[in-house]
Amino acid sequence: MRLLFLFFLQVSWQLSAAQSDMQALKTNLTPHKIFGRQNPFSRNIRFAGYQTSKIRRTLGSINLFGTINPFNTILRFEKIPFQYKERYRAKDVFRFTLTHDDGVTLTAECSGRLKVREAFTLLGQQDSSFWGEKNEDLFLAVIAPNNDTANKWTFFATNLNATNEKPQKGKLIRKEEELNFELKNLLLKQNVNAQSQDPSFTSMDMVYAFKYHGEIIAAVSVKEADRKFWIKDELNEGIKNVIAAAAVILTIRQNIYRQKTYL
Amino acid sequence: MRVNSFFKKFISFSIIISLASCMSVKIHMSVPKIFEEQAERLPISGIRNNGAGRKALSFGSYKTSKIKRGWNVTKGRLDRNTGVTSEERLLRAFNVGTMNTTSTQKDKFSFTITDGNLAAEVFGLERRTKEETRYQNFRNRSFGDFNVNSIEKNFQYSFSALIDVQSVSYKMPWNLLLYSSFNHTKKRNFFEREDIREEGILTNEKDTITIRAIKIQTFVTDNGKEQTLPIPIPAAFELRNEDGVCAIIDTRGKIVWMYRELDKPAKLAIAASASAILLRRVTSTGIGY
Numbered sequence: 145m146r147l148l149f150l151f152f153l154q155v156s157w158q159l160s161a162a163q164s165d166m167q168a169l170k171t172n173l174t175p176h177k178i179f180g181r182q183n184p185f186s187r188n189i190r191f192a193g194y195q196t197s198k199i200r201r202t203l204g205s206i207n208l209f210g211t212i213n214p215f216n217t218i219l220r221f222e223k224i225p226f227q228y229k230e231r232y233r234a235k236d237v238f239r240f241t242l243t244h245d246d247g248v249t250l251t252a253e254c255s256g257r258l259k260v261r262e263a264f265t266l267l268g269q270q271d272s273s274f275w276g277e278k279n280e281d282l283f284l285a286v287i288a289p290n291n292d293t294a295n296k297w298t299f300f301a302t303n304l305n306a307t308n309e310k311p312q313k314g315k316l317i318r319k320e321e322e323l324n325f326e327l328k329n330l331l332l333k334q335n336v337n338a339q340s341q342d343p344s345f346t347s348m349d350m351v352y353a354f355k356y357h358g359e360i361i362a363a364v365s366v367k368e369a370d371r372k373f374w375i376k377d378e379l380n381e382g383i384k385n386v387i388a389a390a391a392v393i394l395t396i397r398q399n400i401y402r403q404k405t406y407l
Numbered sequence: 408m409r410v411n412s413f414f415k416k417f418i419s420f421s422i423i424i425s426l427a428s429c430m431s432v433k434i435h436m437s438v439p440k441i442f443e444e445q446a447e448r449l450p451i452s453g454i455r456n457n458g459a460g461r462k463a464l465s466f467g468s469y470k471t472s473k474i475k476r477g478w479n480v481t482k483g484r485l486d487r488n489t490g491v492t493s494e495e496r497l498l499r500a501f502n503v504g505t506m507n508t509t510s511t512q513k514d515k516f517s518f519t520i521t522d523g524n525l526a527a528e529v530f531g532l533e534r535r536t537k538e539e540t541r542y543q544n545f546r547n548r549s550f551g552d553f554n555v556n557s558i559e560k561n562f563q564y565s566f567s568a569l570i571d572v573q574s575v576s577y578k579m580p581w582n583l584l585l586y587s588s589f590n591h592t593k594k595r596n597f598f599e600r601e602d603i604r605e606e607g608i609l610t611n612e613k614d615t616i617t618i619r620a621i622k623i624q625t626f627v628t629d630n631g632k633e634q635t636l637p638i639p640i641p642a643a644f645e646l647r648n649e650d651g652v653c654a655i656i657d658t659r660g661k662i663v664w665m666y667r668e669l670d671k672p673a674k675l676a677i678a679a680s681a682s683a684i685l686l687r688r689v690t691s692t693g694i695g696y
């Protein structure tokens with residue numbers, strides 16, 4: 145009986161895996177390469193007929209604000225820390241304008257805030273703060289079409305700086321409409337080169353996948369290297385524009401979690 | 408008693424590995440008897456262990472053209488962090504500076520395969536993107552770049568191939584897709600090895616064949632002796648259509664087992680897929696620490 149159950153479990157797992165593969169192969173998301181942002185002097189990006197301009201970042205986005213803990217220096221022998229605590233706040237506040245080839249313009253005002261509360265102890269047991277569980281990471285933005293400023297979309301996301309194990313996800317909301325996005329590995333079509341119009345090959349990419357009514361309708365690469373944007377062609381223009389703006393936010397935002405400690 | 412059995416397993420594992428590497432003793436998987444009776448055994452000649460090379464392959468009535476290979480390119484750059492690992496947190500505590508990098512490796516190849524009557528053109532594209540944390544070993548910091556170590560955090564591997572069978576019954580080309588991925592969040596501790604398995608699909612919209620990597624522990628040598636390894640290792644791919652297993656690709660023994668009752672164009676598509684899978688050069692499952 146148990147063997148029969150295991151057999152059906154295996155068959156159903158294989159069928160579901162095959163179905164998900166088929167869905168991946170049948171996704172009609174068109175790939176577009178994201179150009180620009182290859183060096184510090186080219187901050188603007190362009191993709192799929194969209195072009196950013198007027199990217200402005202506040203001075204506060206460069207600095208970190210925190211408290212200096214004297215015990216971090218005292219309780220350290222040579223390079224070995226017996227105890228170490230870090231508390232700081234960082235922010236990334238910026239705005240930009242996004243223009244499409246057909247003349248539609250959107251403006252986005254964005255604010256990412258990170259509060260770090262991390263601790264490490266050499267001799268005791270690590271508590272949840274070592275794994276970043278006490279960190280607070282929130283990103284908020286408002287996206288407004290210039291010709292219809294009353295219909296603003298609110299963008300909010302959590303854990304974009306990946307300081308803990310929680311999922312990196314967010315939402316775009318306007319009145320009763322809602323779009324979700326989440327970081328995941330997805331099988332997506334890709335062009336062999338920039339000239340080819342027929343995306344015949346498939347690759348696995350780490351993307352922020354956008355869902356609308358339970359269906360994946362767009363995706364944007366998470367990593368800076370080999371950036372791409374995928375979108376379903378049949379969507380209405382309003383949704384396409386707001387997804388493009390959200391893709392720009394996720395592309396040009398800074399990672400504000402520092403990798404090195406400063407005593 | 409337990410130590411004794413573990414020691415025996417370890418010795419047998421060492422002997423098999425050393426025999427396989429030094430004396431070129433071939434090991435292959437043992438196929439179930441029921442499938443063996445209904446399938447053709449097609450040993451592949453002309454292939455190297457790592458899939459590299461441009462030599463033509465031949466097995467049974469199938470022959471490929473010389474393999475046309477593109478550049479095997481790897482590009483890397485500093486990138487944003489998509490997940491902080493426990494190792495990174497420890498390095499931070501010990502005040503060791505780290506860098507987050509992403510590198511993409513791409514390889515492509517094409518060839519033609521024929522069974523004497525039908526022919527198929529195959530175009531394959533491999534891609535592996537990996538994210539890693541690079542840090543300098545603080546004991547010998549003066550040695551600079553020579554002492555840079557890295558921790559691989561995640562990777563995404565995909566192999567996509569187009570198989571265009573020139574046949575009246577199959578107008579649409581076959582699409583072959585194999586993929587695997589790894590994420591550090593799935594790993595519970597530093598010493599644990601993640602069980603990374605490749606999965607895939609071969610489809611032409613009319614028919615669909617699922618592909619699954621198989622790990623096995625018991626092998627057969629050329630002399631017919633069975634050897635058991637202490638841990639299961641990836642050894643084959645199982646191709647399954649709606650009727651059941653239709654082919655097995657033994658990647659260790661370089662043997663293709665194909666179900667006899669399949670029609671000729673489907674057999675050619677499976678033979679083309681088997682050749683393409685064995686000709687890959689990019690690491691698809693390993694994690695490098």
